[in-house]
Amino acid sequence: xxxxxxxxxxxxxxxxxxxxxxxxxxxxxxxxxxxxxxxxxxxxxxxxxxxxxxxxxxxxxxxxxxxxxxxxxxxxxxxxxxxxxxxxxxxxxxxxxxxxxxxxxxxxxxxxxxxxxxxxxxxxxxxxxxxxxxxxxx
Numbered sequence: 001x002x003x004x005x006x007x008x009x010x011x012x013x014x015x016x017x018x019x020x021x022x023x024x025x026x027x028x029x030x031x032x033x034x035x036x037x038x039x040x041x042x043x044x045x046x047x048x049x050x051x052x053x054x055x056x057x058x059x060x061x062x063x064x065x066x067x068x069x070x071x072x073x074x075x076x077x078x079x080x081x082x083x084x085x086x087x088x089x090x091x092x093x094x095x096x097x098x099x100x101x102x103x104x105x106x107x108x109x110x111x112x113x114x115x116x117x118x119x120x121x122x123x124x125x126x127x128x129x130x131x132x133x134x135x136x137x138x
Contacts, residue, residue, distance in 0.1 A: 002060035005072045009053030012079060016047040019087065027090055035090040042086030049079045049107060052114070059117050068117035074110030078103045 023039040056072040082103025088096040 002057040005053050005060065006057035008072070008076060009050050009055075009057060012050035012053060012076075013047065016043055016050050019043050019046060019083075023090075035092075038086050039090035042083040042090070045086075045107065046079055046083040049075045049083075049110070052110065056114060059114060063118045063120075065117055065120055067113045067120050071110040071113035071117065074106045074113060078106030078110060082107055 020040075020043045023036070023043055027036045027039045052075050053072060056068055056075065059068040059071075080103070081099050085096045085099040085103060089100070
């Protein structure tokens with residue numbers, strides 16, 4: 001699972017760069033108007049949460065457990081709903097802005113779930129290894 005979140009985080013990071021470049025050339029700068037500022041906010045949160053998925057990947061290595069796994073799902077869905085709705089809103093789709101707060105709640109939930117992941121883990125630290133069953137010692 002951690003490889004999946006790492007790959008998703010890296011891909012979202014690349015898409016954030018593309019979205020930012022598109023916005024800079026097609027939407028304009030924040031000084032050009034409200035649409036550009038809305039679009040820039042979407043790109044900023046998109047990028048931050050792409051990095052958050054990389055943190056989820058590492059967290060699953062250190063402290064495996066469902067809170068970190070669920071935080072990854074929240075981050076991914078949050079980026080789609082929050083940043084995606086802002087991109088479309090900046091493009092003129094006004095009704096889609098109603099989805100933005102739902103995306104924001106998912107992003108917030110992702111951070112809190114990521115915060116409790118090490119607290120809920122049974123592993124004391126990252127150096128403690130799980131014993132392997134039927135391991136033969138030479």
